[in-house]
Amino acid sequence: MLQDLVRKNRSCRRFFQDAHIDVETLRQLVDLGRLSASGRNRQPLKYILSNEAPRNELIFPHLGWAAELPDWNGPEEGERPSAYVVILGDREIHPSSGCDECIAAQSILLGATERGWAGCMIRSIARNDLRSALGIPERYDIRLVLALGKPKESVVIDPLGSDGDTRYWRDENDVHHVPKRSLNEVILEQW
Ligand SMILES: Cc1cc2nc3c(=O)[nH]c(=O)nc-3n(C[C@H](O)[C@H](O)[C@H](O)COP(=O)(O)O)c2cc1C
Numbered sequence: 746m747l748q749d750l751v752r753k754n755r756s757c758r759r760f761f762q763d764a765h766i767d768v769e770t771l772r773q774l775v776d777l778g779r780l781s782a783s784g785r786n787r788q789p790l791k792y793i794l795s796n797e798a799p800r801n802e803l804i805f806p807h808l809g810w811a812a813e814l815p816d817w818n819g820p821e822e823g824e825r826p827s828a829y830v831v832i833l834g835d836r837e838i839h840p841s842s843g844c845d846e847c848i849a850a851q852s853i854l855l856g857a858t859e860r861g862w863a864g865c866m867i868r869s870i871a872r873n874d875l876r877s878a879l880g881i882p883e884r885y886d887i888r889l890v891l892a893l894g895k896p897k898e899s900v901v902i903d904p905l906g907s908d909g910d911t912r913y914w915r916d917e918n919d920v921h922h923v924p925k926r927s928l929n930e931v932i933l934e935q936w
Contacts, residue, residue, distance in 0.1 A: 754854055757863035758810055759824040760894030766796050766828040775830060777856040778849030789838035790845055791885060793831040803878040804829050808890060809869025813912045826892035833885035846888040853891055863896035
C-alpha cells in the first residue's frame with residue numbers, strides 16, 4: 746500500500762556500510778526518477794551513481810547531515826551510506842530544474858524503501874568541493890544528493906507536541922523521532 750510505503754520512507758542517516766547496493770538496483774531506482782513529473786516535461790535532470798567505497802569517500806565529506814542535531818557530525822565510518830545518487834540539472838536543457846529534483850528524489854527513495862533500503866535527501870552540499878572531487882563539468886548544476894544504504898537506525902513518526910516544535914530528535918535508545926503536524930492542522934479548508 747502506498748500509505749504504508751510513504752510512512753516507512755523516513756530519512757535515514759545511519760547505515761550498514763558494508764551492505765552493497767549493486768549498480769543495476771541503482772539504475773532501476775533512477776528509472777523511477779526518470780519517469781517522474783517534470784516542469785514542461787523538459788527533463789533536465791542527469792544522475793551520477795556511486796556504489797564503490799573509493800568514489801563514496803569522495804562524496805561523503807561534502808555533505809551536511811541533520812542540521813537539527815548540532816551535536817552529531819554525521820554518520821561514523823562503518824555507518825555511512827553504501828551508495829549515492831547525485832542529481833544534477835543540465836543547464837543546456839534549462840537553467841533551472843524547478844522542483845524536478847525533489848519529485849525524482851522522492852520516487853527514488855520510495856523505490857529504495859520498497860526494496861528494503863533507506864536513504865536521505867541531502868541539499869546541504871559543499872557544491873564547489875563536490876564538483877571538484879567528482880570532476881563535474883560546469884554545465885551541470887548540483888541539485889541534490891541522495892544517500893542510500895541498508896538502514897541501521899529506527900525512525901518513528903510522532904504527533905507534533907503542544908509546543909509546536911518540529912525539530913527531529915533522538916531518544917536514549919538512539920531512536921530517531923520525527924514530529925509531524927496533524928492532518929487537521931495542515932488542511933486549512935475542506936468543503
Ligand atoms: C529538499 C530537502 C533537503 C534536505 N536536505 C537535507 C540535508 O542536507 N541533510 C540532512 O541530513 N537531511 C536533509 N533532508 C531531510 C530532512 O531533514 C527530513 O526530510 C526531515 O527531517 C523529515 O524527516 P522525514 O524525511 O523522515 O519525514 C532534506 C529533505 C528535503 C525534502
